[in-house]
Amino acid sequence: MKERMYRGQQRIAALDPRDRGLAYGDGLFETILVHAGTPVWWDAHWQRLARGCEVLGMALPDPAFVRRQADELATGCARGVLKLSLTRGIGERGYAPPADAVPTLLLDLGAAPAAPPVAGLHLRWCDTRLSIQPRLAGIKHLNRLEQVLARAEWSDPDIHEGLLRDTSGRVVSATAANLFVLREGRWLTPRIDGCGVAGICRAWLLDHVAGADETDLSVAAVETADAVILCNAVRGILPVAALEGRRWAIGTPVRVLLHAMAEAEPAFAHR
């Protein structure tokens, strides 16, 4: 693991215990695939970070500075994951964001995750529901207790991910990936207007797959789908083989998606 921390553009050796990232989860993060020494989909990650800063009223760091540090860390890394965390910085006690806060930046390069099972993922439904908070929907903020509670629902290593509904019953996503289902020949993904993260790979699919769209999805709409995939920026497209009792074969429509992404983005061509 290689790691760097900054207060503004100044390198720091340790986190201040009064950092508002720790106190309130007052910050954002991005989990970025590194392939052949380069962060993949950097611009899309940066745009989501910028959108998060806007929502939280935080200063966005200088993009060239951060990109330079990220590139330096990634140099020589054949494949890995770069976690970028940005907090509002140090604060005295109290929720009011300090007007002069200097953001804290953490960059942490770790190993790439193990390859997904070739036969496809096995999923479960989580009991934990996501609460509805339109002001925070879409951004990748540091308030992730709901995901922690959901992921703590199972420890069986043969279950790879869990699907989450919001408190109104709409299906949203997996704990750490977005969801697409194939219905009547179209790939559909839940809207991210009340909760959930607007994933980078999700956006790529919406932009590049003909007919792909956002919609409201019920549990039944997922279970009766013709195919299901999960996706995220680190692992790309993850075909789903099973959801509790339901089984899917990995057929042509899923292979078409995998192929399209591999063609467009060399980092995902290794499959």
Next chain:
Amino acid sequence: MKERMYRGQQRIAALDPRDRGLAYGDGLFETILVHAGTPVWWDAHWQRLARGCEVLGMALPDPAFVRRQADELATGCARGVLKLSLTRGIGERGYAPPADAVPTLLLDLGAAPAAPPVAGLHLRWCDTRLSIQPRLAGIKHLNRLEQVLARAEWSDPDIHEGLLRDTSGRVVSATAANLFVLREGRWLTPRIDGCGVAGICRAWLLDHVAGADETDLSVAAVETADAVILCNAVRGILPVAALEGRRWAIGTPVRVLLHAMAEAEPAFAHR
């Protein structure tokens, strides 16, 4: 400021940047009044912390160990605030809570807040709504972005606090205090079953004031109340003088509460 950090019972000099408190807000905190060298309402704070650990599936530290460290820090402090933060500890990437996580404990003794205005607080309504998540309601966890957004709505120093509703429109609390309103001779406070923090001072009032009870409160029920107070464990009872256009005189019912609390708890007798 005096500060101590521990991994389990081992003193540490710096936070690990992989602490899940920072990564996900995966932890809890208590803000405890220190008076005459002693943490006030320690048992109630500890019980809430224990309940939080139960909800999050975290190990509760040894109570005698933590109390001893807190007492040592508080020794000689005439009046201050002890912030106790407890996180799940260090984790590798991913939401799944590590089975062998060793909690991180932070103790931070700071100055007591300035005395509240003698004429009573001036409040506003916040636009930010609290999302409804029954699994996290009541406990004082580290996912506080909603409070940060709400407190960022105003910077006028003559506004002392803001009142929050949940996404269904029910009144919940202020950003950093609970709320009681006097209606038909009874002190009523919102239920904390969907969101909000089960405050220590709130519990004291529910236990010690005849007729005090939990209920659902609408905006109108607050605005047409005969008296309004806020309360928290650090500042005790805070009489409210104004809520936007509405004004209240600080009358006998509020003075009765202040007197009862001052009699029961010497830390609040200084008014």
